[in-house]
Amino acid sequence: MPIIFKDVKYVYGAKTPFEYDALNGIDLTFEGHKLTAIVGKTGSGKSTLVQHINALLRPTSGEVLIDDFVNGPKNKIKAKEIKELRKKVGLVFQFPEYQLFQETVEKDVSFAPKNFGVPREEAIEKAHEALQRVGLDESFYSRSPFELSGGEKRKVAIAGILAAHPDVLILDEPTAGLDPAASKETMDLFKQIHSEGTDVFLVTHDMNLVARYADRVIVIDDGRIAFDGDPKALFNEDLEQYSLDNPDIYRFAKALTKRGLKLPTRDLRTVEDLAKAIKEAKHE
């Protein structure tokens, strides 16, 4: 689904002493089917940016076009259109476990599809399917979401958005606080969902995730776009200027190059890629 930001500015608390410019003129075009990562240091405006995509925030100036939906500063939007948009654009918040409220996991996950007009039976079915996908089996269906562990809560919350089958899936720091295995499982799930045709946006601090999963990376710095392009191109730049770290494999590769090993220049995504590259370099 094409999404276009046209010179978007956003000010928190406009015309008060607390005024803060969170976005300072964002121009972006998302077309084609890519897994896009949005990175940047704390407070750079990533969450603010993505909340424009499902019209939780209206830009202070500029415009965001999401398919045929226009999110501008003042244009009238009908309640029905907003609902349509939010059905298409699923947003998983930073720490989504705080949104759980139903007495059972099953009910909580079927909440979104029900809101979007799916009949009850079908919504429950979708909930079960989504729970299976995030790795929670039948034993969880009738448990209270409040007696789960933090990671399980997170999975329930993610399932709660997946159950609505959005065309665009936005994930705000989905792996923060998860253990490495759970983190990899969820990321692989998002990759899978992406390959099934959903556009995925990933907001993160973790450059390893970017290296491994992203097709395109956008660096936000102080409410502006500092970099937009191929992850590989970004890792060859000096990342410290954005207060970001290089991914582990790139750091390792750079250290090897410094010590005289000539690595073939190619796309490194996983540890296996790096191992292969080292092997080739040794054989030469």
Add this chain to the structure above:
Amino acid sequence: MSSTVLGRYVPYQSFIHRMDSRAKLFAMICLMVTVFLKQVNWAMTFLVGGLFLVFIMMLLLLSHTKITTFLKSLRTLWFMAIFLLIIYILIPRTSDWIAFSIGTFNVYWDSILDAAKILVRLMSMIALMLVFSASTKPLEMSDAFEWYMSPLKYIGFPSHELAMILSIALRFIPTILEDVHRIMNAQASRGVDFKHGGVKAKVRSVISLIVPLFVSAFMRSEELADAMECRGYDPKGKRTKYRIAHFSWRDLVGILVAAAWLGLVIASSVTHFDLFAVFGLEVR
């Protein structure tokens, strides 16, 4: 949203902001008392009430509180006004000052004016509170509260504990509002519409907000209690203060102005002073 919250502290350096919170509280209470003093007749009641409202508007300007903030807070008063009016009209009374009659039922001017009087009082109170809360940090408020309560310590009254509870409660108001905002956003992404919809939808949307809000509030309070205990907080301990408040000329001026107004109004009340009679006007 959080920036337009009523009565939130707004950092400015006005005369009122720089008054000592204890002196300010004292002056506010003096002024508040005047609102409830009885004047000799209706004309005097509304003259004094009107003058007072003008005076508070000046205080609002002086403390950089926007008049629009005040007007916004009045919106909810409409309902109250109509309710009061109906109650007062229904209360039977004996008077010869009939406004109009519905059949054999007489509506008296006294009823209408009584309702109006209460409204003026409410408006004055709201405006005063607004001035106080917008110009006083929550911590200063609870300091003032504790200072006034401290004599009661000698008869075993837990004034420090109460002040601590008060300051924590005040401290957490913005945090909870932030929670409200965050949870509303998360639920809106799941298709909840907080603005439109019938009664059933409204109830559902409110539940989806309230439950997570309580859960997070309880979690927070538990965490806070643990954190305080871990750092050795003892409510019975003797403590020192980081900010030492000094009595300044501002406090003197503030108290004098408030006390002068209080004196004037008390004097006019007990002597049944009628300014209109002085000019030879016959009023009710």
